[in-house]
Amino acid sequence: MMNKQKDMIKVNMHLVEACNYSCKYCFAKFDDHKVLNKDDWMNIIDNCVNSGRVYEINFAGGEPMLVPYLHELAEYVNSKGIRCSLITNGSLMTDEWIRKYAGLFRTIGMSVDSFDAETARMVGRCDRFGNVQSAERTAEIIRNVKALYPAVKIKLNTVVNALNVSENLAEFIVAEKLPVDRWKFLKMCYFNDGCHNNASLAVTDNQYREFVCSNLREFGVYDVSDNQVLYNTASGTEVVAESKIKGGYYMIDAGGRLVDDTTNDSYRSVIDCRTQSFEDGIRKLTLYTDVYDSRYKTA
């Protein structure tokens, strides 16, 4: 279904394709390796703001914390009265960075697929030396952010794939009483652009459902329905179980283009946000409103 929605939207800005990790399923593979500069991104932010349609900009990647002027872009977004959020693998987040910059973001999301170091390494969620972020460091980051900036929402994203599908990450989150506001499960999305193909890590619907059920059980949630996306748990963590993500994002790639992922198994450029109107771009984009709404209208 084509999107004709009039509502305000959240935009994912993939500032950079590069990442210090190399997850085998990663879909942040855009076919333009051009790196934009700070002024380009500020112009793109202006373009989004001028559309009058954007309520939040989420900085993503690749790994957005590799961008040295990330905090300046966050300050710029805030100065426009638009919410700013971040999704990162967390590995570059020092305590000093948290103290200086974490408060710029309404939400800080961290991608966590496993609390087991060996599984994380097999997924590729490690740097080129094989270093992984430990469960303990993830917990420390979450607690440090919340201690300094209680209003910042903490989100975790877990991509359910063949390597972590039998893991129960919730045990650690519940046992440690981690102040996670929202935890999202995503069924690994098939991606194939001719160079990158993640089919070997795919899971079936039944395997995904079993992962969702076993992790929700730790929160005392036993009633799991295939049609339900959002679960409010007694500990205050919202658990979001997504099985579809294609057509559910407003994505600007690392080359500054609004991209459409609904036409095949990779991305199609809709407009160049540096030179064309973002407002026109979102009119041309195919968006599945049921998928988008299941993600953001519950936020």
Ligand code: SF4
């Ligand atoms: S951490 Fe994120 S951006 Fe980096 S390789 Fe993994 S999925 Fe891709």
